[in-house]
Amino acid sequence: MQFYYGERTLARALDEAEFWKHQEAEHTVVIRQIVPNLEPRFVMQLQQYELAFNQAKGLVVKYIETLVRSRGNVSRSMQQQILEFLEKALEQSRQLILLLDRILAESEAVRSNPVAPIVINHIRRESEYFIGIAQAVLDYANKSR
Template sequence: MQFYYGNQMPLRVLDETEFWKQQEAEHTVVMRELVTNLEETYVAALKRWKVELEASHQHVRRFIESVIRSHNTISPALHKQVLELVSFCLQESVAFIQFCRQVKNDSSAVSDNQTAKVVIDHIVDESEYFIGIAQTILYEQT
């Protein structure tokens, strides 16, 4: 996490959220490319996840622009919206982790691919890292 923001919580948390949503979207491609014989249901689901995660990433980017343009005069309404967005992104990451674990545990293509299992575990670990950061920042605000 980039702590150089000091007390600029909205930018801190939005910066982290933007980075991790982009990572999660890229991870959907990694999984599809790594497991070339992945079942079509998982391929289709990963494509949907990519679209959803990219949409979240773009939404976060728009909020970053709003915060930057506010020149550190963030209204209570904008602050509340930032916290709600981060909370949504956190829950989205929880669901993405559940999906990744489902692919790892239920896909026969993954069961035969030890590298894929390790990569999926790494993807899950990274999403869990984001969740930990987001929870810490959200809890600091309460």
């Protein structure tokens, strides 16, 4: 993400978060679909992440609406709330990556499905991309204080 957005950096970061939380929710479904015999403990964890990602996306929409209504002139406390949310969204993605690593390492169903590791590793890289974006925004915001 480029930082020429200036005052719009938070809005751009929220746009990215909305997109990636939607993607991550869909990815949990994709994994369950391509590995229909996935171990129940992993199915349950992926379902929990799907719910969490959809809830995070709902919060993103709320923050975007706040920015739009305020024409980008939000209070310091609202900016802080948004930054804290982005930090949590980043951590949520990190935790998903850890789960994907466990699935790759421990799931017999994944090991016996030649397509599953390829798809899961692709999903992992996409979450890493979002982490990079979110971390860059947080670093930029912390330097701007």
